Amino acid sequence: MRFGLLGTGPWAELAHGPALRDHPDVELAGVWGRRPEAAADIAERFGGRPYDDVDALLADCDAVAVALPPDIQAPLAVRAAKAGCHLLLDKPVATTVAAAREVADAAEAAGVASVVFFTLRFRPETAAWLEEQRVTGGWQLGRADWLGGIFAEGAAPSPYAASPWRREKGGLWDVGPHALSVLLPVLGDVADLDGSVAAVSGAGETVQLALRHASGASSTCALGLAVAPAAAVTRVELRGTAGVVTLPERGSDAVTALGHAVDALLASARTGEPHPCDIRFGVRVTEILAAAEARLGG
Structure with missing residues (x-):
């Protein structure tokens, strides 16, 4: 092709x-x-x-x-x-x-x-983990922390630090899609955009996102691009009847x-x-993030 x-x-x-x-x-x-x-x-x-x-x-x-x-x-x-x-x-x-x-x-x-x-979603290790958790089921809570420091004072040089759109839209729009891409396949779609999406902003230009899923589960996401470098983290955790599981940290490169x-x-x-992960899923992620942005008043 x-x-x-x-x-x-x-x-x-x-x-x-x-x-x-x-x-x-x-x-x-x-x-x-x-x-x-x-x-x-x-x-x-x-x-x-x-x-x-x-x-x-x-x-x-x-x-x-x-x-x-x-x-x-x-x-x-x-x-x-x-x-x-x-x-x-x-x-x-x-x-x-x-x-x-x-x-x-x-x-x-x-x-x-x-x-x-x-x-x-296109790392085989992640795809296998997500499918395992989907089959397991019974998840009540999800948590995704996607906190980077590319815009933080004292951060190591990053090729993405010169990105105007990331500077303007922040972690909600840059790393928020990553968080949603792993939570939604396991916990299900957001129940409704009006009553199931909440968001607040905090120090370090962070955003805390809370979602209620159609499955009955709830999830939270901590998103940011300007946290202190020592506080940067990428972590996904699920809790439910099977206990606690965490997304493996290592996987295929980009x-x-x-x-x-x-x-x-x-x-x-x-x-x-x-x-x-076709355009329809991409639209749904945009709808959820836009609803969160509206809660922030942005």
Whole structure:
């Protein structure tokens, strides 16, 4: 399958470029970015050629992999779907419900496959753990702590610290999708957006999110990108009739996980069967985060 890569930032360089270059069933046809010189550099390193015109790239591709800020990703994903390209999207697919739904509507109308890359969901170790807990059942409480320090004073240099959209939207929108991507498959969808989502903000630009799930379980998420480096943590815990279980900390790297996401898109495009992390799931994550943002008054 011929892929076009949209985006030239750190995520494109560190994850998408290597994953697309190394996948045996993918040809990287070309690269488009808002900085032509960066697109030329990515293309030289990973394959294909740089494109100045995004629509010309879409016309030459079967699929697109998007490594762009969400509110730039969404309208380009609509254009890609209308051009008949399958969609490998990043999380969150958008930061407004309207924009996310527009992508879903365009994908459905065009009959193209879609996969949203929630990193942990495409790590085999995580996928196996989630399926085990889903089968076990009886979970009453979930907890996801996703606290990073890329914007904290004294933090180690990070290639993502220069990201304006992360600075503006914070941990709710950057790491919140990761938390939801592992809680929802086990505990079920949020019961309703009006009465089952609560959120408060705190020190270090943190957000505490509380959810009631349709299964009857409840969950909490601690989210942030500016906590003190010594307080940074990524942890998922479930409690229920089977006791207490914790998501394994170690797993495949992002490039390997992205390769599995490409596999999922290829399979969905071939069979017509939607993947659990398709655009519809991406829309639901956006709806939940937008409801939480509204509780914060943002």
